Amino acid sequence: MTHHTLDYANRIRQQGYRLTPQRELVLDAVCEGGGHTSFDEIQRRVQARAPAVNRSTIYRTLEFLEKLNLVVVAHIEGRTLYEIAHARPHHHLICSRCGAEIEIDETMLTPAYDRIAERTGFVVHADHLVLSGLCGECNAK
Amino acid sequence: MTHHTLDYANRIRQQGYRLTPQRELVLDAVCEGGGHTSFDEIQRRVQARAPAVNRSTIYRTLEFLEKLNLVVVAHIEGRTLYEIAHARPHHHLICSRCGAEIEIDETMLTPAYDRIAERTGFVVHADHLVLSGLCGECNAK
DNA sequence: CACTTTACTGCAATTTTTCGCAATAACGTT
């Protein structure tokens, strides 16, 4: 399971929080499938294993996991999508014409981060951006 | 009024849409105050002039104005904030420790856009990003 | 100005998300 490498159990407990079955179930649900997952899909997966888990709990748990940087969120074309946080952050390019999605590594943004740090002293630490624009193909037209 | 410079009336009509009093009221409401405005504040301003304007209409209108690039949105610390679109896009740096907000020009990001275009062919056209990280002061500690 | 088309609005109903609170259970301590 992907998130095991992050040692989420200790990460949660070391901050004074508790590792509950609900939190493990939600974490697993976000992991399954690997990519972006909607709330409904997460709820479906969680309740397939434990039907009693409450919808409110899933909302609160996702917010919690996001706060601990175990899960990242993205708003893409009106939809709110969740994804397990990986060791290295990544970002998304969304073509506003054809909808194509391209994934890029955080290193693509470091030139801008450097400029920002130079001029403002601010050190950017973005972990899941969504940048819109036009993909190569659509741009050619 | 700031948005008049954008000639929003023609911009709306030229695409087959209609310029309604409700749309002007919402646009004005987003303009007033200049910066980021919450939905509730927009509703308050609109209904101060025209109490009959429906809440649903305001939601739909904001979405519409966003689609036409007359208004930009941002999700900052859980809040959804609206702002009138200016001639040049700008972005925000939010310190995740002290909450400080720094505004930056789009030119700060062009080095990254260039790299992205070189390697992927994708031309980024982001108009209102929110980047989190640590401000200069918080970083020193 | 009267007329036609159909984009847009207001309203009510749904759906989604948040919230308060009493009951539960995680986990450090004994």
Place this chain on the structure above:
DNA sequence: AACGTTATTGCGAAAAATTGCAGTAAAGTG
């Protein structure tokens, strides 16, 4: 292993946001 503290859950209710639809009115035409 039993106990105590209190973070977390489930539940019901409230609040926020979305949707379908019938009526309204913007704007082009003559």
